[in-house]
Amino acid sequence: xxxxxxxxxAVSRAIADIIPEKDxxxxxxxxxxxxxxxxxxxxxxxxxxxxxxxxxxxxxxxxRVFARVLPLEEGYELRGEIVQRMNxxxxxxxxxxx
Numbered sequence: 001x002x003x004x005x006x007x008x009x010a011v012s013r014a015i016a017d018i019i020p021e022k023d024x025x026x027x028x029x030x031x032x033x034x035x036x037x038x039x040x041x042x043x044x045x046x047x048x049x050x051x052x053x054x055x056x057x058x059x060x061x062x063x064r065v066f067a068r069v070l071p072l073e074e075g076y077e078l079r080g081e082i083v084q085r086m087n088x089x090x091x092x093x094x095x096x097x098x
Contacts, residue, residue: 010066012097016046020076023069029086029093032061040080045094053080062086 010027018026030042030049039052042065057063066082 014046015042015044015049018069018076018078020069020071025081026067026069026078028065028067029088029097030063030065031090032057032059032063034059040083049078051078051080051083053083055080055083057083057085062088062090 008024010025011023013023013026013028015028015030028042028044030044032040033043033048034041035057038054039050040055040057040063041048041050042063051065051067053065053067062085064082064084064086065078065080067078067080070077070079
């Protein structure tokens with residue numbers, strides 16, 4: 001008997017729209033505000049969030065982040081699984097995908 005594990009898809013969300021009770025994995029297109037060892041602070045226009053990740057990104061980069069949502073007693077924590085740099089026009093991207 002083969003046991004196969006399947007990941008749930010990452011749902012496209014704005015930071016302000018994340019519901020930690022329902023969302024397990026999310027996909028965000030954001031701009032990096034600050035980057036430190038082990039985390040990045042990002043903004044998508046609706047809110048800011050800190051994402052725990054080992055990936056490197058510089059302040060000012062536009063990135064797509066696939067993150068796991070971990071509910072806490074107050075709020076939630078985002079654990080970045082994949083961080084991809086994107087070279088896109090943010091205004092055009094927002095018009096097309098919103």
